[in-house]
Amino acid sequence: MVKRSGTSQTLVALAVAIFALVFPFFASGYHLYQAAQVLILAIALLGLNLLTGFNGQISLGHGAFFAVGGYGTAILMAKLGVPYWVAIPIAGAVCFGAGFLFGFPALRFGGLYLALATFALAVATPQMLSYTGFDPYTGGSMGLQVSKPHAPFGLPLSADQWLYLACLACAAALYWAASNLVRGRVGRALIAIRDQPIAAETMGVNAALYKTSCFGVSALYAGVAGGLSAIVVGFVSPESFGLPLSLAFLVGIVVGGLGSLGGALFGALFIEFVPNIADQLTVSFGESAKALPGAIYGVLLILIMAAMPMGAAGAARAIARLGAKVEEGGDANVAANYGGKGEAP
Amino acid sequence: MGEFLHQLASGLALGGVYAIMALALVMIYQATHLINFAQGEMAMFSTYFAWKLMDLGWPYWRAFFAAVVASFIGGVVIERLIVRPFANAPVLTSVIVFLGLAFIFNALAGWLYGYSVTSFDSPFSGRPWFGAGYMSAHEAGVILVTLAVLLLVYAFFRFTPLGLAMRAAAQNPVSSRLVGIRVGWMLAIGWGLAAAIGAIAGMMAAPIVYLDPNMMFGVLLYAFAGAVLGGIDNPFGAAFGGFAVGVMENLVGAYVVGPEVKLSVALAIIIAVLVWRPSGLFGRRLVARV
Numbered sequence: 001m002v003k004r005s006g007t008s009q010t011l012v013a014l015a016v017a018i019f020a021l022v023f024p025f026f027a028s029g030y031h032l033y034q035a036a037q038v039l040i041l042a043i044a045l046l047g048l049n050l051l052t053g054f055n056g057q058i059s060l061g062h063g064a065f066f067a068v069g070g071y072g073t074a075i076l077m078a079k080l081g082v083p084y085w086v087a088i089p090i091a092g093a094v095c096f097g098a099g100f101l102f103g104f105p106a107l108r109f110g111g112l113y114l115a116l117a118t119f120a121l122a123v124a125t126p127q128m129l130s131y132t133g134f135d136p137y138t139g140g141s142m143g144l145q146v147s148k149p150h151a152p153f154g155l156p157l158s159a160d161q162w163l164y165l166a167c168l169a170c171a172a173a174l175y176w177a178a179s180n181l182v183r184g185r186v187g188r189a190l191i192a193i194r195d196q197p198i199a200a201e202t203m204g205v206n207a208a209l210y211k212t213s214c215f216g217v218s219a220l221y222a223g224v225a226g227g228l229s230a231i232v233v234g235f236v237s238p239e240s241f242g243l244p245l246s247l248a249f250l251v252g253i254v255v256g257g258l259g260s261l262g263g264a265l266f267g268a269l270f271i272e273f274v275p276n277i278a279d280q281l282t283v284s285f286g287e288s289a290k291a292l293p294g295a296i297y298g299v300l301l302i303l304i305m306a307a308m309p310m311g312a313a314g315a316a317r318a319i320a321r322l323g324a325k326v327e328e329g330g331d332a333n334v335a336a337n338y339g340g341k342g343e344a345p
Numbered sequence: 346m347g348e349f350l351h352q353l354a355s356g357l358a359l360g361g362v363y364a365i366m367a368l369a370l371v372m373i374y375q376a377t378h379l380i381n382f383a384q385g386e387m388a389m390f391s392t393y394f395a396w397k398l399m400d401l402g403w404p405y406w407r408a409f410f411a412a413v414v415a416s417f418i419g420g421v422v423i424e425r426l427i428v429r430p431f432a433n434a435p436v437l438t439s440v441i442v443f444l445g446l447a448f449i450f451n452a453l454a455g456w457l458y459g460y461s462v463t464s465f466d467s468p469f470s471g472r473p474w475f476g477a478g479y480m481s482a483h484e485a486g487v488i489l490v491t492l493a494v495l496l497l498v499y500a501f502f503r504f505t506p507l508g509l510a511m512r513a514a515a516q517n518p519v520s521s522r523l524v525g526i527r528v529g530w531m532l533a534i535g536w537g538l539a540a541a542i543g544a545i546a547g548m549m550a551a552p553i554v555y556l557d558p559n560m561m562f563g564v565l566l567y568a569f570a571g572a573v574l575g576g577i578d579n580p581f582g583a584a585f586g587g588f589a590v591g592v593m594e595n596l597v598g599a600y601v602v603g604p605e606v607k608l609s610v611a612l613a614i615i616i617a618v619l620v621w622r623p624s625g626l627f628g629r630r631l632v633a634r635v
């Protein structure tokens with residue numbers, strides 16, 4: 001039975017992969033732009049989920065690392081003339097460092113205080129980015145322009161198609177890395193620290209090292225996503241990296257499923273398209289439609305926490321399990337609910 | 346020198362707002378050991394409620410007290426309906442639920458009252474009773490209101506049976522239940538009080554920061570900083586922290602980093618305090634038993 005759900009999972013993954021690969025050859029430029037945005041958000045959600053979903057460290061400020069990645073890439077490209085395929089890895093490495101360093105004070109905060117500190121980080125980020133002292137590098141509140149890269153080696157692809165495929169490759173590679181990370185020894189240690197910190201340390205897990213490294217890796221994901229976003233949008237400005245972005249990330253991992261990597265894509269689709277659809281409704285229903293995304297986010301956050309703490313991924317697993325149970329009758333609960341202790345103390 | 350005193354005075358007035366807000370946070374922290382991330386949006390919504398009443402022609406103080414009472418009832422209802430089911434949930438779940446609440450209030454205010462920035466009347470006008478020349482009537486009024494709120498909260502918890510029962514329920518829920526205190530209701534009243542106190546903070550802040558659905562982001566952040574600085578389990582420490590943060594914010598903003606990066610001051614205070622003295626200046630140091 002477990003095997004059966006395994007094969008159906010592989011089939012779904014295969015279908016998603018094929019669709020993602022042929023998509024650029026029939027979609028319009030704007031849809032490609034949106035799809036690239038979804039992939040970028042999915043990368044950031046993967047990173048945040050490693051930290052919050054798997055390791056249990058709450059971050060309400062991942063927009064700040066996204067901003068460091070975006071600004072890092074933009075400054076390297078626009079001011080220093082570095083090509084994007086060098087700039088983004090450098091920006092990601094800088095974010096790893098920043099996240100690792102932020103992880104040290106975070107060790108002392110724990111739970112609630114970490115949420116507070118990262119909330120403060122999220123609120124303060126736009127102001128720090130538009131600080132006039134950095135104007136020569138950051139362009140102040142005006143932001144920075146980045147030129148969109150074209151396909152290399154004379155490939156017959158438009159810039160949009162190329163950017164989409166680049167984002168897809170990054171997302172796939174980072175997903176693969178994250179899923180290997182959480183399936184092995186490291187992942188077990190991260191989950192153990194989340195659920196039973198004292199027992200984990202007794203077993204010889206170096207909690208401090210794991211937690212700070214996890215912060216670093218998570219920030220690296222956010223930074224790469226920010227870098228990709230800078231070249232896809234072609235522009236970075238302080239106001240796009242504020243509290244709303246950080247909170248949208250949190251909504252994304254909750255909707256997709258805490259502690260589940262596959263949910264990142266669903267979460268990303270959700271936080272990309274709900275505000276988009278609300279924007280379109282503004283045309284017909286006036287300004288009050290602007291309240292729609294917030295209302296949907298708020299109600300969903302509470303409902304998901306109450307009814308299905310594992311989000312969409314958890315719901316999908318539950319349905320799959322139910323189906324298997326009906327077919328084979330009995331012991332369906334054996335299916336390992338991976339990392340599924342959303343209600344752990 | 347005059348400029349300095351002026352900055353100091355307006356820092357104290359803003360600090361008063363942060364102090365009231367920090368007091369509201371402490372109210373919920375003491376009872377449940379959680380920080381209510383929705384406190385700012387709840388206060389914003391209460392302020393809009395008062396604004397609507399004044400728009401309908403109510404005089405200021407009638408609208409003020411009506412908003413405070415309505416917020417108290419609203420806080421009790423929220424605790425009963427939304428917060429209570431998550432009473433034993435892990436911290437992450439509670440934080441997410443509070444953020445959900447914040448989203449809902451923000452959206453509700455935008456939907457009901459619109460997103461445009463509106464001015465909000467101050468009840469204080471003419472010459473201030475003290476500090477004339479350095480602060481406006483509203484700034485002097487905010488400081489007085491803050492002191493009055495502090496005094497009332499102190500008297501309530503010190504001299505009334507209900508206040509005593511609430512303190513008991515927060516300190517030792519099991520024993521309190523054994524002597525007949527309805528601990529669940531005490532928590533609900535705590536939420537009501539926090540919402541009412543938050544409403545006062547919102548109405549004091551609105552004439553300074555203007556009324557719009559996002560007006561409390563900054564105020565809430567400074568209140569967090571104040572509560573952390575003073576010690577989040579100590580109401581008077583938190584109020585002191587609120588005043589201190591207001592003054593620091595204004596002075597650092599005016600003389601050190603420039604007013605456009607003032608929010609980073611709050612971030613720096615929060616991180617510095619959490620790193621060097623996590624229990625705050627006046628907080629009790631927590632010792633966890635393994």
